[in-house]
Ligand SMILES: Nc1ncnc2c1ncn2[C@@H]1O[C@H](COP(=O)(O)OP(=O)(O)OP(=O)(O)O)[C@@H](O)[C@H]1O
């Protein structure tokens with residue numbers, strides 16, 4: 001991997017709640033290379049969103065964070081609001097899951113774009129308008145000039161998500177964090193949005209973090225995949241390796257849950273038995289041990305650290321090698 | 328939008344008529360009459376008085392006559408202030424109440440809304456607790472207590488200091504005479520506005536689009552003022568509609584405590600004296616204001632939320 005754009009080291013995210021502390025992300029380290037697309041997968045609640053909200057300094061008020069997230073030699077986690085604001089929306093941008101609620105309802109779409117350009121590039125209103133309209137055209141919004149003067153509620157979900165993507169691309173970012181950008185959209189629109197992200201990556205050499213439930217999306221777009229479970233990274237590797245030879249039983253389980261149209265053997269939906277871990281009281285040893293089909297005595301007491309797997313990548317599992325196709 | 332506006336005004340007419348009707352008959356059903364003073368009036372004079380004010384006509388005829396005179400813009404003669412018509416009394420009292428109410432309204436908005444925002448942005452910190460506790464105190468202390476406390480402090484205890492203020496009286500609307508009553512009027516509204524603004528602002532700051540705005544690198548004050556504030560103001564406007572109507576028509580309590588010749592005090596005196604026409608006049612004015620303010624609120628929603636459309 002070439003020089004990293006973003007280097008996350010030992011990230012910990014906790015939330016103070018009335019009934020105890022929630023360990024949303026525990027000791028997570030990973031880095032994203034220039035122009036690379038890193039897929040982040042894991043069940044709901046596994047800490048995918050909070051990891052990157054922490055990096056962007058967007059945690060909820062009850063959240064606290066420690067560790068490092070280095071961008072351009074600066075630790076974003078300690079940088080302070082002012083320094084962060086220079087980067088957010090500029091070099092580091094984010095596309096959120098829900099396009100219906102992620103745009104300000106009482107502001108015209110155009111202004112929500114131009115304010116980014118005016119803020120970060122200091123251009124005048126006319127220039128900002130021209131550039132914003134050009135960007136709307138680039139993300140294939142039909143009748144861009146007319147849409148520019150519309151309110152969000154006058155646009156469909158797909159168009160709104162295109163606006164969000166346009167917003168993320170305006171200043172030529174080094175890294176786009178897309179948090180389930182297509183989950184709320186129907187299938188054809190999903191493909192179009194992913195295509196926009198792919199083009200940004202290819203044409204602008206922008207690094208992309210693609211957070212998703214959908215392994216199919218990852219397979220199509222990501223170079224590498226990171227798998228999260230209970231706030232921890234349990235496996236990370238090249239996309240082909242992860243799909244062909246997962247090294248962690250949880251990854252294997254996730255893959256088995258994905259129905260494959262070309263393989264009638266998986267036509268029935270499989271689920272991983274058991275519940276996601278309780279983040280207020282994580283299991284001892286490996287967090288996955290209560291659900292793991294390969295659980296050993298050691299797994300209950302000793303937490304596995306990330307080690308190289310037999311087929312490349314890193315996995316946090318005590319098994320030496322996972323039998324493929326068994327789950 | 329204009330047709331919507333016209334339609335709402337037209338709908339207001341039967342509402343007002345219903346209020347007039349209910350109020351008219353309630354007044355007549357209340358025991359006692361306008362001429363039951365402490366000193367009994369000689370019987371023959373009473374007969375003349377009742378005849379002059381048509382109180383011996385059948386009730387339905389009085390009601391119809393009253394409606395007809397209303398249609399002519401005539402609120403009738405006052406039963407108590409016999410040399411004045413109700414229209415004259417309202418014309419004297421209403422400007423006083425209007426001025427005080429408007430000043431209190433401005434004061435409440437200018438203090439209450441920013442304090443609510445400050446508390447919301449500092450949620451669950453000491454600053455928030457102090458502001459919220461002060462607001463709670465403002466809500467639970469009734470007007471008549473607060474009024475007397477203010478009089479005690481600024482009118483009596485501080486009598487010899489430079490912040491001494493008149494304990495009451497109007498003095499033709501001298502500035503010093505207005506300070507305490509306006510403040511007393513505004514206090515509970517400041518308190519309510521703090522609470523409402525705080526709640527809706529906390530809610531707004533949690534919205535996804537506020538997170539988007541922050542992710543754009545906008546300075547915090549831009550995020551708050553440009554992106555969060557507008558939707559946070561919707562409940563504030565909802566509250567301010569009827570609140571404005573109440574404030575402008577004068578507070579009976581405050582005007583009575585501070586001896587201000589506004590229509591709130593006329594209303595109290597009118598009710599005590601069974602001054603039928605005076606009470607009716609003030610009630611109609613208040614009701615019309617409430618109706619108008621609710622319409623104003625609905626029109627303001629359109630400014631705050633582009634999804635609001637005035638159709639049908
Ligand atoms: N403000 C908060 N207070 C307490 N707990 C929180 C808060 N925000 C998030 N969490 C918890 O942190 C955990 C991780 O959340 P996160 O949003 O990262 O999950 P996710 O992997 O993105 O899931 P999804 O796929 O559903 O988006 C969840 O269990 C969530 O309940």
Ligand SMILES: [Mg+2]
Nearest residue numbers: 048049050179
């Ligand atoms: Mg998420």
